[in-house]
Amino acid sequence: MITVNRHILENGLRIVHSEDTTTQMVALNLLYDVGARDEHPEHTGFAHLFEHLMFGGSINIPDYDTPVQNAGGENNAWTNNDITNYYITLPCNNAEIGFWLESDRMLSLDFNEKSLEIQKNVVTEEFKQRNLNQPYGDVSHILREMAYKTHPYRWPTIGKEISHIMNATLEEVKDFFYSFYAPNNAILAVSGNITFEETKRLAAKWFGDIPARDIKPRELPQEEPQTEEHRVTVFRDVPVDTLYMAFHICGRRDSSYHTFDIMSDILCNGRSSRLIQRLVIEKKIFSSIDAYISGSIDSGLFHITGKPCDGISLEEAEKAVWEELEDLKNHPVEELELEKVKNRYESEQIFSNINYLNVATNLAFFELIGKAEDINDEVRKYRSVSSEQITEMARKCFIKTNSNILYYKKASDEIE
Template identity: 35%
Template structure:
């Protein structure tokens, strides 16, 4: 019965929001610094409770990588009032679901409940913030969980270390030089006291935003928030890293060996601006032109027509402090990596010298309109967007204005961004090779 009800709720969630271009929300701060955002939509009997902490892998120190991702797991262990192993049991017994995820820049926890159980979500997140139990048994248990995740998703996954290979070459000073999941020897070497200190420093109300969205009664929700989160003490002010990389002025050449692959890969990468810069939006469009779908330029040329590549992609990996623009290709029929590199470069140079067609530009605008609507077509999607806009941009109302940024990008802007950022002397040329070739 619970599964059936939950299925209906999720189905309803996917019908919510697609109609709306304007998201009406309310935001305020508690005395302890917790930022609160409320979004009411009574279309479906669903409520989302989420907390985003402004802590990710970039807040770690050398030799202690992986802490933020580790805490994504550790803070489900239990609290003073939620027994060890009971977290998920409480969620499912109330007809809900929950999850969490971590990036280099933030950690995000959320619960989706029938709206009559929204108080349970608020109580649980307040418990996670105020009363987490961080002891040796929890650390040891989650250490094994994270190790297994790393084995499955990274170490034993073909091409699972692409980001590691790129990051360690693109960044020499900034903590973006290590991966979000980190190194297991760093977690093994950490003491219980170090984990407790990390929690005390970052998982505090003044380093977080609480979003409650969906079928809610705002006056009642405000009282619950005050009751559950108001008593949580403010932490010390969190200062985000401000580490500048030296510009890349000549091409970096590197190799990385992966024991899980048989076919090599060629990677070109470029350091680009923060996700908060307008140019980051333009580079999103550049990547769409180059490799989004079978009609995209790189796919059509290298995979479909010339049959030089098995796979090809261009990715604008935007982050809070810097972005990384990555192109990659896997050769077909023993195509030399140098040939793929030349073909990809040719398409980039074409973007730098020629305006895209009006038809291509119109298609591009439609793609971004659809993406924006899809991202905010559910209550859960809106909650996530509101948290992101506040945390990274300090402007929650970007949820209603961001599409205009894409709409105002011109064909000339696309050409200029390609000229400014995608140049050989600013790039990493990385051969990602089978271990057998070492």
């Protein structure tokens, strides 16, 4: 059981805290409630660009990394379609440096053309390396456009196209910052060897004077239910053909989320899971296969992706997957198989939350989607998933009209 303390500053900054005296370190995780889903369709990639800009110098601190390194700390950040997340770990006697650094860049970045150009080039190179010049790099772009027609999940975090990033102006960047980077749009989670009283004192000292900003209510277009099968075939310079399947599922806050997560592990987590045991080891239809859920806050996707063995066509591979999905829909999961998946999840949760940084990261996210204390209820929610619920959700999800099927083929196949 993780003990959670909470406090809210007058400017709206939410603080969640958990003390851990078994470590000599402190973690600060600052989550901003902004991701790629908050971007304008013609100005995508901004949330990720900002992740980089936040390390380019703030109003009073020209260099973020040097004070961190001098204090014996480490830091990093990541962005997805829902949130932008920053974390820093420091020895407990240097914890205040983390509050100082994070508060200054929340107050204001050092906006200048030089820093913007540098980071635009960095992000553009990342776009090229990961999405344009890497095998299967454009899969996320293709699948999202297939599955989503109105919701902004239809583009990945990196953005729809490079031009959106390269054409970003300093004024547009400033507007994005002041629209989302504010104490009343952020959650500060602090864990490790620091008391709650000291956390409140340092938060008030460094964040208390930052003014709240006018955060517009999020009004995202809702995706209509998919009513027909979507199929796309592409030819690329890749080593092997690959099958991608995606089905619409609920969002992270929905009560069925844990059922879909358990279902993905039943299908594909470990050698004894169904798709690996039956389609990789026994039937040798796939050389590798995976099943996972997107975990997104709004309605997400259930992904199945696999590389067929030599001599197996994508059509044959897809047919084999559908047969397994039909089996899941028509035959209840036996208690022993279900219990094994639940046990694995519980052990992973226990080991994950031993680490003080993981605790800070998880507390911030649970506070965003509900309340931080819900972290203690996750194992129970997974434990409560029944075989009947799995059957019910599988029957709703794994149908042709809810499917998005991508055949990603070698360019040589097209020539033949």
